[in-house]
Amino acid sequence: MHWKARPNRSAGLSQADWAWQTGAMTHLLLAATALALLPAAQVPDIQPAPSPGQIVDAAKANEWIAIAPTDLLVMDLAPDAAGEKRRVVIQLMPAPFSQGWIGNIRRLAAAHWWDGTSVYRVQDNYVAQWGDPDGEDPAKAKPLPAGLATVPESEYTVSAGELVVHERPSDEARTAPHAPRGDAYAEFTRFVQGWPVAYDHEGEWPVHCYAMVGVARDLSPNTGSGAELYTVIGHAPRHLDRNIALVGRVIAGIEHLSSLPRGPAPLGVYEDPAQRVPIASVRLASDLPEAGRPRFEYLSNSSDSFARYADARASRRDPFFIHPAGGADICNIPVPVREVTP
Amino acid sequence: MHWKARPNRSAGLSQADWAWQTGAMTHLLLAATALALLPAAQVPDIQPAPSPGQIVDAAKANEWIAIAPTDLLVMDLAPDAAGEKRRVVIQLMPAPFSQGWIGNIRRLAAAHWWDGTSVYRVQDNYVAQWGDPDGEDPAKAKPLPAGLATVPESEYTVSAGELVVHERPSDEARTAPHAPRGDAYAEFTRFVQGWPVAYDHEGEWPVHCYAMVGVARDLSPNTGSGAELYTVIGHAPRHLDRNIALVGRVIAGIEHLSSLPRGPAPLGVYEDPAQRVPIASVRLASDLPEAGRPRFEYLSNSSDSFARYADARASRRDPFFIHPAGGADICNIPVPVREVTP
Numbered sequence: 001m002h003w004k005a006r007p008n009r010s011a012g013l014s015q016a017d018w019a020w021q022t023g024a025m026t027h028l029l030l031a032a033t034a035l036a037l038l039p040a041a042q043v044p045d046i047q048p049a050p051s052p053g054q055i056v057d058a059a060k061a062n063e064w065i066a067i068a069p070t071d072l073l074v075m076d077l078a079p080d081a082a083g084e085k086r087r088v089v090i091q092l093m094p095a096p097f098s099q100g101w102i103g104n105i106r107r108l109a110a111a112h113w114w115d116g117t118s119v120y121r122v123q124d125n126y127v128a129q130w131g132d133p134d135g136e137d138p139a140k141a142k143p144l145p146a147g148l149a150t151v152p153e154s155e156y157t158v159s160a161g162e163l164v165v166h167e168r169p170s171d172e173a174r175t176a177p178h179a180p181r182g183d184a185y186a187e188f189t190r191f192v193q194g195w196p197v198a199y200d201h202e203g204e205w206p207v208h209c210y211a212m213v214g215v216a217r218d219l220s221p222n223t224g225s226g227a228e229l230y231t232v233i234g235h236a237p238r239h240l241d242r243n244i245a246l247v248g249r250v251i252a253g254i255e256h257l258s259s260l261p262r263g264p265a266p267l268g269v270y271e272d273p274a275q276r277v278p279i280a281s282v283r284l285a286s287d288l289p290e291a292g293r294p295r296f297e298y299l300s301n302s303s304d305s306f307a308r309y310a311d312a313r314a315s316r317r318d319p320f321f322i323h324p325a326g327g328a329d330i331c332n333i334p335v336p337v338r339e340v341t342p
Numbered sequence: 343m344h345w346k347a348r349p350n351r352s353a354g355l356s357q358a359d360w361a362w363q364t365g366a367m368t369h370l371l372l373a374a375t376a377l378a379l380l381p382a383a384q385v386p387d388i389q390p391a392p393s394p395g396q397i398v399d400a401a402k403a404n405e406w407i408a409i410a411p412t413d414l415l416v417m418d419l420a421p422d423a424a425g426e427k428r429r430v431v432i433q434l435m436p437a438p439f440s441q442g443w444i445g446n447i448r449r450l451a452a453a454h455w456w457d458g459t460s461v462y463r464v465q466d467n468y469v470a471q472w473g474d475p476d477g478e479d480p481a482k483a484k485p486l487p488a489g490l491a492t493v494p495e496s497e498y499t500v501s502a503g504e505l506v507v508h509e510r511p512s513d514e515a516r517t518a519p520h521a522p523r524g525d526a527y528a529e530f531t532r533f534v535q536g537w538p539v540a541y542d543h544e545g546e547w548p549v550h551c552y553a554m555v556g557v558a559r560d561l562s563p564n565t566g567s568g569a570e571l572y573t574v575i576g577h578a579p580r581h582l583d584r585n586i587a588l589v590g591r592v593i594a595g596i597e598h599l600s601s602l603p604r605g606p607a608p609l610g611v612y613e614d615p616a617q618r619v620p621i622a623s624v625r626l627a628s629d630l631p632e633a634g635r636p637r638f639e640y641l642s643n644s645s646d647s648f649a650r651y652a653d654a655r656a657s658r659r660d661p662f663f664i665h666p667a668g669g670a671d672i673c674n675i676p677v678p679v680r681e682v683t684p
Binding site: 053122124125153156182183184185209210211219220234235236237238239241242243254255258259260261262266313314316319320321322323325326327328329331332 | 575671673674
């Protein structure tokens with residue numbers, strides 16, 4: 001028996017993998033038996049094209065890059081109604097992206113500022129947001145730690161002169177074919193150090209894909225401190241690119257945010273404080289005891305496996321598919337990230 | 343007081359609307375007072391650009407098109423843990439799209455086939471799926487009603503010769519500017535009778551945006567009957583376009599599917615049958631008592647308001663935004679749908 005009709009994405013086992021392990025295996029074995037009767041030269045290649053997930057699973061150990069514990073933000077929510085732990089792990093962006101806000105976030109984590117705050121807004125097909133639900137009320141707002149930077153709007157974009165962050169020069173050439181028909185929001189897109197970015201002749205900026213984490217803010221020229229954060233839980237809201245700072249992405253536990261009850265329309269803010277989800281603690285992994293630190297790696301964008309993975313995402317040739325698209329938007333090529341267990 | 347940093351989407355009140363009603367109003371009123379001292383000819387237009395939501399709210403009554411009750415599928419899930427009702431309303435696609443599968447769906451609803459089945463799979467950033475969780479087990483599968491059509495894969499695309507579905511000839515011209523930089527998956531995209539579609543010289547096909555409903559299937563050449571359905575609850579999985587039949591979209595109550603607990607990876611299938619969400623009934627609205635029928639309208643793609651809405655989605659000029667994108671992918675321009683209350 002195998003499950004009917006499971007459209008599926010690259011992370012982990014794909015539809016093709018599933019079929020391979022169950023029902024479809026039968027047919028392939030029968031075919032192999034029949035082919036054994038043919039002369040070797042006439043044996044066609046019956047190996048199905050690998051799925052994106054299979055390509056990632058077969059990547060070599062040296063194609064994975066460890067994420068520094070200083071770049072991991074570990075957010076523990078209060079346990080759920082059944083008493084289950086809810087841990088969300090956020091990877092912070094590397095320089096030169098959003099460093100002013102990320103400096104603030106490190107300071108807020110060091111001050112344990114988020115402990116006792118909450119997830120207070122969940123809007124369907126948009127964002128889940130956390131921090132101080134009373135942040136806008138001077139009489140009730142939780143004081144912020146001293147020394148937070150005020151970051152100018154110009155920092156939403158990294159100017160072309162600062163772009164020295166590529167893993168190697170061939171990055172662009174490797175990623176260019178993945179979106180041959182272009183991007184609706186920017187002249188070009190590519191991956192830089194494991195991150196989806198858009199760019200043009202003036203500069204480069206991170207983009208709002210699913211699970212990306214951004215800095216909530218007030219009206220311009222306010223750019224937010226980093227105390228109020230959100231993550232994308234729906235279709236990529238790319239219209240926010242260059243309008244809000246992106247500082248990272250959820251790499252584990254996003255289901256603890258994306259499956260929360262939606263707050264009332266239009267903005268999803270929980271009206272009843274009892275609906276808020278308490279945040280027990282937020283720490284950099286480097287500030288956790290070494291035994292309890294989560295460890296993660298991402299697949300290098302310069303690796304052969306990443307190039308094959310991205311190509312397979314853009315043109316699915318594994319058995320479930322009959323019509324490879326020949327292209328993909330950058331948010332539909334999520335950079336593979338895996339947890340490393342000791 | 344106004345809430346900090348609420349990125350927001352077109353449906354309903356926007357960030358700009360929110361600011362307008364609260365904190366930002368103060369500043370605008372002060373500005374208006376100062377301007378009263380200037381000669382009339384020198385008074386600049388201080389009215390902020392309307393948000394997409396404001397444009398939709400201001401649309402004229404005759405720009406809205408009623409959705410026939412024969413095109414509404416009403417799915418009532420079992421009440422939630424708090425005893426709250428959970429109704430999901432699905433709009434079915436018009437001819438010539440996917441009519442073979444939609445005929446099957448009408449037959450399944452008339453036979454009350456879904457009553458007693460369940461939502462049995464929820465995969466994060468992908469799909470929620472419902473129907474018979476035992477459908478692949480011949481010993482346990484719920485028998486399907488007689489007379490369901492087997493639809494060929496060629497029906498995933500409407501050939502160019504059949505394309506007589508436009509509301510009026512200017513449809514294409516009106517929608518073309520919304521994605522000036524193109525689409526990563528198809529040569530062109532547009533809206534047809536309220537639906538997002540892609541097309542090229544060979545034909546036209548509906549696309550996998552958030553909330554679209556598709557027909558789960560087995561490996562090709564199977565195309566599915568329509569008994570097992572899914573809806574998109576994450577970033578648009580456009581690689582499924584032309585690989586799976588799309589038959590409609592959720593226009594109300596998607597939060598009852600998108601906020602369900604995710605099943606275990608990789609596919610999100612609930613391992614414990616107790617986790618499944620029972621479906622109480624699925625009916626066409628036209629088969630419900632007239633007093634209890636939900637009524638919906640969509641904003642005509644041929645209307646001036648839709649053109650302004652789509653343009654505003656692609657280039658946000660309302661006060662929250664400092665950098666209009668100048669483009670949008672078609673899935674980031676959701677067609678406005680509203681419920682009509684008697």
